[in-house]
Amino acid sequence: MDVSKRLIIVGFSGFGKEVYWLARRLGITVVGFLDDNPAVQGVTYRDSPVLGTVDSWVNYPDCLYVIAVGSPRIRKKIYENIAASGMPQFAxxxxxxxxxxxxxxxxxxGSIICAGTILTVDIVVGAHVIINLNCTIGHDAVIRDFVTVAPLVAVSGNVKLSECCEVGTGASIRQGVTLGQGSMLGMGGVLTKNVAENTVFFGNPAKAFKTIAG
Known part of the structure; x- marks a missing residue:
């Protein structure tokens, strides 16, 4: 990406601060943050203030944007709300x-790949994906739009993570497994079989725990 461009981070949170740190490591100037929480309006992190709510992105058309929100569903909703009033350029x-x-x-x-993560060969990562610290993604993996992979996750080869999946910290996924759209593998889970859409799996070996609304 063009590091001469200025960046606005959507989401003033702990992860938003980590994305600020990532951007600065890339030599990118962070203009500020956008967040709909009234309590953080006007707050400054380092040299970057909260500039306004998410819909005020239209006031900064020359900036790049990234959505630094961990929840896949919320991140997708924010993207859709932004897209309803135009389309900025995403970093x-x-x-x-x-x-x-x-x-x-x-x-x-719009995807974010954090420090220490390794992606090997013939991998497809979609748009607005978060792959957090120290993950390993094996050969021929497919990670669809709006997926979140938390720190220290091991994704084996030929795994498919469908749109809006979420994989918790320290989880492991066996080769060839598919997680359906909107599904979740909990922290520390060891997944050895496919997961149906909108289903939460926990444990070692991971088993179905509950279904969640699509």
Whole structure:
């Protein structure tokens, strides 16, 4: 991406601050944050203030944007709300300490790849995906739009994470497994079989715990 462009981070949260740190490591100037929480309006983190609510993005048409919100469903909703009033240019942020070779890996706009993560070969990562710290993504994996992968997750080869999936910290996924749209694997889970859409799995081996609204 063009590091001369200025960035606005959507979401003033702990992860938003981590994305600020990531952007600064890339040499990108962070203009500020946008957040709908009234309590954080006007608050400044380092040198970057909360500039307004999310819909005020239209006041900064020359900036790049990234949505730094962990929940896949909320992140998708924010994107849809932004898209309803136009379409800014979204940044794709890959930490310099991540191992990613664009010859072997495709990454969509608005995605965030954090420090220590390794993506090997023939991997497709969709748009507005978050892959957090120290994850490993194996060969031929497919990660669809709005997926969140928490820190220290091991994704084996030929795994498919469908749109809006969420994988908790320290989880492991066996080769060839598919997680259906909107599903979730809980923290520390060891997944050895496919997960139906909008289903939460926990444990070792992970088992179905409950279904959640689509």
């Amino acid at each position: 794709t942020l890959i930490d310099p300490a991540a191992v990613v070779n664009s010859e072997f890996v495709s990454i969509g706009e």
